[in-house]
Amino acid sequence: MATIVFQQITKHYAGTNTPAVDAVSFEVPEGSTCMLVGTSGSGKTTLLRMVNRLIEPTSGEILIDGKNVLSENPIQLRRRIGYVIQQVGLFPHLTIAENVRVTAEITGGWDKRKLASRVDELLDLVGLPPHEFRKRYPRQLSGGQQQRVGLARALTTDPSILLMDEPFGALDAITRARMQDELLRIQRDVHKTILFVSHDIEEAFKLGNQIAVLSEGRLVQMGSPVELLARPANSFVSQLVGADNRMRQLQFLSVLDAIDGRPEAVSSAHWGDLPGIAADTSLFDALLQLLSTNAPALVITNPSSDTPYGAVTLASLTQQINRSRQETPVETTR
Ligand SMILES: Nc1ncnc2c1ncn2[C@@H]1O[C@H](COP(=O)(O)OP(=O)(O)OP(=O)(O)O)[C@@H](O)[C@H]1O
Numbered sequence: 001m002a003t004i005v006f007q008q009i010t011k012h013y014a015g016t017n018t019p020a021v022d023a024v025s026f027e028v029p030e031g032s033t034c035m036l037v038g039t040s041g042s043g044k045t046t047l048l049r050m051v052n053r054l055i056e057p058t059s060g061e062i063l064i065d066g067k068n069v070l071s072e073n074p075i076q077l078r079r080r081i082g083y084v085i086q087q088v089g090l091f092p093h094l095t096i097a098e099n100v101r102v103t104a105e106i107t108g109g110w111d112k113r114k115l116a117s118r119v120d121e122l123l124d125l126v127g128l129p130p131h132e133f134r135k136r137y138p139r140q141l142s143g144g145q146q147q148r149v150g151l152a153r154a155l156t157t158d159p160s161i162l163l164m165d166e167p168f169g170a171l172d173a174i175t176r177a178r179m180q181d182e183l184l185r186i187q188r189d190v191h192k193t194i195l196f197v198s199h200d201i202e203e204a205f206k207l208g209n210q211i212a213v214l215s216e217g218r219l220v221q222m223g224s225p226v227e228l229l230a231r232p233a234n235s236f237v238s239q240l241v242g243a244d245n246r247m248r249q250l251q252f253l254s255v256l257d258a259i260d261g262r263p264e265a266v267s268s269a270h271w272g273d274l275p276g277i278a279a280d281t282s283l284f285d286a287l288l289q290l291l292s293t294n295a296p297a298l299v300i301t302n303p304s305s306d307t308p309y310g311a312v313t314l315a316s317l318t319q320q321i322n323r324s325r326q327e328t329p330v331e332t333t334r
Helices: 044-051 074-079 096-107 112-125 143-155 173-190 201-207 225-230 235-241 246-252 268-273 283-293 314-326
Strands: 004-011 021-028 033-038 059-064 081-085 161-165 193-197 210-215 218-223 276-278 298-301 310-312
Touching: 004 044, 021 044, 021 059, 021 210, 021 218, 033 044, 033 201, 044 059, 044 161, 044 193, 074 081, 081 143, 096 112, 096 143, 112 143, 112 173, 143 173, 173 201, 193 201, 201 235, 210 225, 210 235, 218 225, 218 235, 225 235, 225 246, 246 283, 246 314, 276 283, 283 298, 283 310, 283 314
Parallel strands: 033 193, 033 210, 081 161, 161 193, 276 298
Antiparallel strands: 004 021, 004 059, 210 218, 298 310
């Protein structure tokens, strides 16, 4: 695992008037997924590619576990960093197994037998049963399956960091959603530190622990989906994340944030008569359940105790949304 720290990182391409990335500073904690979002040309890809030194910064530093990437040999650095892009770029004349294996061979450090079992392990991990897919050629795979191979290939060296640049951008909506679910599943197993460029705010909310919003090369806001929705730093972020959309807010706020503390609202003596709801339910689902059951309140159950967390009501739910809107922005860099 690895922590990535950006310190005043700047990229000024020769012949351009303004920097593509302008003094950006933030930290991606190890094992977390940070989504880079922003309008086209805001510097997302440039920022990403400076991590594995496909682009060299003009100034500033990128530290991986405290070590400046510029002090490392780029080839060795890339061994520790998986890279997945939209154009998977599989070798058409090689089988799937060979496509995965060739990356490991190029980066080195694996003996042949270990490599063969590693390839099968990786195909399994990305949901391509090896007995079925090992010997196929890229043209015999769908776009989504090819993208899975791309991910397997990026994982061959067991890197601690994954850089993903719009990996699912060319897939249809259903396949894209499936791939996002797969990535979440895989990430639960592998705990990589992931930096992921996306144009799709829904994707960013679904996959990201934190979201970095870029505009014209600058970091405008950094925060969790809930923070961005509840406290957008400015109208640009607000528009980008759709913070005016109350339904979306409800999807990302937890039912635990909206416990009704008023003693007159629901007495715990009546909890046994009310429908239960799990603590990890969103306010959106809680609202649907309140409406569909017509119950005055829902009891938030606690799996590790007989005593529920409390109850949520329509009133407490509305109050929580209004409260979060009045709070001040979390973090702005400029
Ligand atoms: N090699 C280059 N030489 C000069 N300018 C470049 C180069 N690569 C990118 N740029 C410029 O740098 C800025 C940031 O580009 P970048 O590709 O990082 O943005 P992005 O946010 O990833 O965009 P998109 O979402 O459209 O992919 C843009 O204005 C782009 O035109």
